[in-house]
Amino acid sequence: MRPTILSLARMASRGKRAPPPLPPTPAIASSSTLPSSTISDSVASGSSSTLRQEGWYHVNRSDGGKLPVYSKIRNGGAVTTIIRKVDGDVRTLQTQLTSYLSDLHIDPFTHSPKVTVRPTNNHLQIKGHWVDEVKGWLEGRGF
Numbered sequence: 235m236r237p238t239i240l241s242l243a244r245m246a247s248r249g250k251r252a253p254p255p256l257p258p259t260p261a262i263a264s265s266s267t268l269p270s271s272t273i274s275d276s277v278a279s280g281s282s283s284t285l286r287q288e289g290w291y292h293v294n295r296s297d298g299g300k301l302p303v304y305s306k307i308r309n310g311g312a313v314t315t316i317i318r319k320v321d322g323d324v325r326t327l328q329t330q331l332t333s334y335l336s337d338l339h340i341d342p343f344t345h346s347p348k349v350t351v352r353p354t355n356n357h358l359q360i361k362g363h364w365v366d367e368v369k370g371w372l373e374g375r376g377f
Contacts, residue, residue, distance in 0.1 A: 288323070289323050289326040290322045290323055290326075291320060291321065291322035291323050291324065291326055291327045292320070292321045292322055292377070293317065293319060293320055293321075293327075293372055293377045294319040294320075294321060295319075295377075296319070301369050301372055301373070301377065302317065302318040302319040303315065303316070303317050303318075303365050303368050303369050303372070304316050304318070304365070305363055305365050312361075313361075313362060313363045314359050314360065314361060314362075315359070315360040315361075315362065315363060315364045315365050315368060316357055316358070316359055316360075317357065317358040317359075317360075317368065318355075318357050320356050320357070320358065324351050324356050324358065325351065327358065328349050328350075328351055328358060331349050331358065331360070331368070331371070332346075332349045334371055335347045335349065335360070335364065335367070338367060347360050347361050347362050347364060348360070348361050
């Protein structure tokens, strides 16, 4: 039995999500309603012409449709959780994830997990095994 074009299209798109929609762009008024100095000031400031907001980030899924959150185990037994494929403002994700994990951390004798950013590849590293918690948090936020 030969596959049809429709079944091939379904197989090709399996496990992949569409990218999130871009935020709506603000409407720029026509030059007849505003003086030219007002329009040039708003464009020069860059506040109305940028499509991405400050603090915007997105975690892309892997080719198999999974979240790119992995654990890395070193020879000495140290476990590190790694989040890959982050686009946008990584520092915002770092602060939000740090506050979430510190709220989740209940042991008074140990420190809350430390979240750091690797500047060369924008990967987030968390000390400890936090894969399930981070995946659940990201899925709850719509990623």
